[in-house]
Amino acid sequence: MIERCRWAVNGPQNLQEYHDHEWGIPEHSEQKLFELLSLETYQAGLSWQTVLDKRAAFKAAFFNYEIGKVAEMTEIDLEKLLQNKQIIRHRLKLAATIQNAQAVVKLWKQNVTLNQLLWESVNFKTIDHQVQTDQVIDSTTSLAIDLSKKLKQAGFKFMGPVTTYSLMQAAGLVNDHEVKCQYHGEGV
Template sequence: MASLVHTDGLHRCPWCGTDPLYMAYHDEEWGVPERDSRALFEKLLLDGFQAGLAWITILRKRDNFRRAFDGFDPEVIARYDEAKKDALMADAGIVRNRAKIEGAVLSARAYLDLRDKGVDFSTLMWESVGGETFVRRPRTLSEIPAETPESKALSKRLKAAGFRFVGPTIVYAAMQACGLVDDHIADCHRAQPSSKRRGRA
């Protein structure tokens, strides 16, 4: 499917549909390069919670997630005890999945372990694409892969570091969302001409 033309006259990637929240996310966030380590950590965790669900479900609950998970501060999440996990399981404002909650805690501990070893999380993520955004201009959604060699390599590195729910498909979704990869469809209004390096990431 090529882009959708909305009532405002703009062409957008069809995955965002006509939901105003989803359209705003597409226009303002998706594919915008993010280099803040905490923000990248948040997005990776949220993509893990999305597994098996539609992203719009997570997007509608994102503010609740930020409240429940203390602003996705790795230092706080890493200290969550069983009582806190039980409280999260009772919170209807988030996705209540025990394995994913446990995974978030383990991922926070892995994040801190990397930091203690002198590894910056943002640097680790961006190294997967050589430090700059890979730009592609697919014509349809069917041309966008679910995973790539780069997302597989990053997934393997994250798993080895102790992160959870970081399979190559989840990792690729995070790479797209955080602008490591620019997959806006060719006739989408966000697919602006760019000097960014093109590749297959």
């Protein structure tokens, strides 16, 4: 039997696959980081399962999260997205995806990558929290608060401290896999 973190043990297959093959594994691809950032912004006020269930539709709607293409989307594109019943149709969240792509492009013009901006917050090394099975994981940390401020200063939307910490977990900046989880060591 596979040992997983408590939150993924009895979840649907797509949640278990996300836990096993993505969550907490250090990610450095600009496109993948942008996708994870976008997915985290969609979750605000919703369950992660809802976001995962709509992930494929979001990828299709946002050109597989190709940053340059998303950055060029217009108000007309946003209106079309709002008609797409396969995605979460929240105007501000959808607009944030476009604005966040534009923020990444702006970083690039300053010779900074999203990867660099995110990973420098942890000195380019995953922080392993050595989470115990019965431990309650904080929804944010001082590092996430600081990174959230940097993201906002760089023009990112919907990146409060809780969303930023979720991104840090998803992208492997922090390893919050429980120590007993067989995937704990993969993010370190």
